[in-house]
Amino acid sequence: MNALDIELVSVSKSYASMAVVRDIDLAIPQGEFVSILGPSGCGKTTTLNMIAGFTAPSRGDIRIKGRSQVRVPPERRNIGLVFQNYALFPHMTVTENVAFGLKMKGVRREEAAATVKSALRSVHLEGMGERYPRELSGGQQQRVALARAIAPRPSVLLLDEPLSNLDLKLREAMRIELKEIQQQLGMTFVYVTHDQEEAMAMSDRVVVMWQGAIAQQGQPADLYREPNSRFVADFIGKSNILAVQTTATGQAHLELRVGEGVILKARNTEPSAEVRYCSIRPESIAVLPPGAGGDEFANRLDGTVRRVVNLGAAFEIDADLGSDVHLHVLLRATRASVPPKLGDSIRLGIDDADIQALSA
Amino acid sequence: MKSLALDLHPPARRRHPPQWFPIAALTPSLLVLSVFFALPMGMMIGMSFAQTETFSPTLEHYQRFFTDRLSLAGFCRTALMSLLVAISVTVLGYPVAYFLARSTTRWRAVVFALALAPELAGVVLRTYGWLIILEDRGFINDLLLHLGLITSPLPLSKNLFAVVVGLTHVVLPFGILSLMTSIQGIDPNLERAAQMLGASRLAVIRTIVLPLSVPGIVSSMLIAFTMSASAYATPALLGGAGFKVLATMIYEQVLFYIDWPFASVMAMALLLMMLAISFVGVRYESRRRSRASVSSGGER
Secondary structure (H helix, E strand, C coil): CCCEEEEEEEEEEEECCEEEEEEEEEEEECCCEEEEECCCCCCHHHHHHHHHCCCCCCEEEEEECCEECCCCCHHHCCEEEECCCCCCCCCCCHHHHHHHHHHHCCCCHHHHHHHHHHHHHHCCCCCCCCCCHHHCCHHHHHHHHHHHHHCCCCCEEEEECCCCCCCHHHHHHHHHHHHHHHHHHCCEEEEEECCHHHHHHHCCEEEEEECCEEEEEECHHHHHHCCCCHHHHHHCCCCEEEECCEEEECCCEEEEEEECCEEEEEECCCCCCCCCEEEECHHHEEEECCCCCCCCCCEEEEEEEEEEEECCCEEEEEEECCCCCEEEEEEECCCCCCCCCCCCEEEEEECHHHCEEECC | CCCHHHHHCCCCCCCCCCCCHHHHHHHHHHHHHHHHHHHHHHHHHHHHCECCCCCCECCHHHHHHHHCHHHHHHHHHHHHHHHHHHHHHHHHHHHHHHHHHHCCCCHHHHHHHHHHHHHCCCHHHHHHHHHHHHCCCCHHHHHHHHHCCCCCCCCCCCCHHHHHHHHHHHHHHHHHHHHHHHHHCCCHHHHHHHHHCCCCHHHHHHHHHHHHCHHHHHHHHHHHHHHHHCCCHHHHHHHCCCCCCHHHHHHHHHHCCCCHHHHHHHHHHHHHHHHHHHHHHHHHHHHHHHHHHHHCCCCC
């Protein structure tokens, strides 16, 4: 395993009596792209500010390359930061902006010039060096901010919602580019965002924060497939979340009663706590002809179509299983798939592995 | 074609005020200003060009002003005094303004109140206060004599130094306010960004805050200069009989020598000095703006 770049050891922050960040433990290995993901007010920005050094933790320790940073001022932490509003120096040219960090570190002029050039090249802004920030578009300003942050070669780069001021097309392009730049540099990126798609698209690891604490962390695919709580299941992607009334342990399955006569069979993973909810991803539900078939699925449920929405690439179907249980189903639009119509009876097939039992 | 949203709404019912209304609203203040400001101003300008007995146009008063060493010395003294006040107000006010612009602690309110406090005391009270402190038998000299640090009192009052100190006290709040507004307009993230790039607190101020607050520095100096140049009470009381600036000299010409034309010339000299300084400041600001608009724009 790689050396750890950043460690947060039971870090907490409270203002007056308000706990903003509660007992966060986080270890980020070198070269990893980690996203801290959460809704606004979840404590992710406070966490970022504590890593950057603008906010001192109330309790706990922050280490960079094994050294405690709690008493180290921001300018001596050797961390880069890309701001949401870019924070480019308006009275300096692009070159001067990018060279700023090198100048502060006392890098020799010729060497700095070469570094600035290569930093600008890596963000595709060659030849823009003499312009002032406000002569640039939002996307270009974003790139300058990135070049400025990476030019002094920080050990870690923090990014605070850097794409949220860009339009959708540019944002999607920048996602790919950011990831490429990160891989090229082999630099540790800590990316703070509330946009789960962004986090999923770029990260090696996603840390989901909620109400000041880490709700779950892991690889994007694992988080998507196996959310550990109702919050994570709901926040990452779309999900059917059903309240579980009673749980019975069958031979091979957990039998979750979600409504009068509606029992879902999930894999028996021996839950440590009482199962209170279950989550089913809409695209993991198969649409079968009514009344028969689907023997390969552990769950076969009959219902009525209440709504069909054409999304282009897929159809979103609202299926009523009776006794107030609804499932949203995503049916991929292929040449062969014929979407059911409103009021049609359908049979849904769900694999036992696709039902995630949740205790919170 | 109009947008759909507009078409959906009924035409605005709000009545526009009639054309004459803005002019009518201006009338009272225009009247007051023309009677009490423009008219005397015009009379003053006229008087400065008028022969004392015949009222025929003449430049003799100006000629006298420019050949009179005392008058010219007063003119230069006024400029020097105002410049010194402008510098000391800006230098002393800057740290306070920075604190006020950036602090979020409860001390901010306290410092803000203290910074504005000089304006609460009247000018005479304030000036006599300084006299008590700066006199030969005043607080500072007494203390230093007592401690044996000096053997004879330092010349702290009845001179340029005393006037600059007194005026700085009066003008400081205005300097602080204009500097504070300017610093508040600087995105705090710029300072954080510089810090993240390895700049010490001092380097952040030098490379980011100072260059970006130049408009505030210019306006602080302009305000301090013009307020000082036209100040009467403070130079009169703290400067002593020998310390003559244009404001006190005008007063003398009118009250003791009853030489209104010559007083008018001095007033014109004062007016032109302040206009020239303001022009330089405004020119600087507009040049900077036009440069900024070519090279800038931006979202903030």
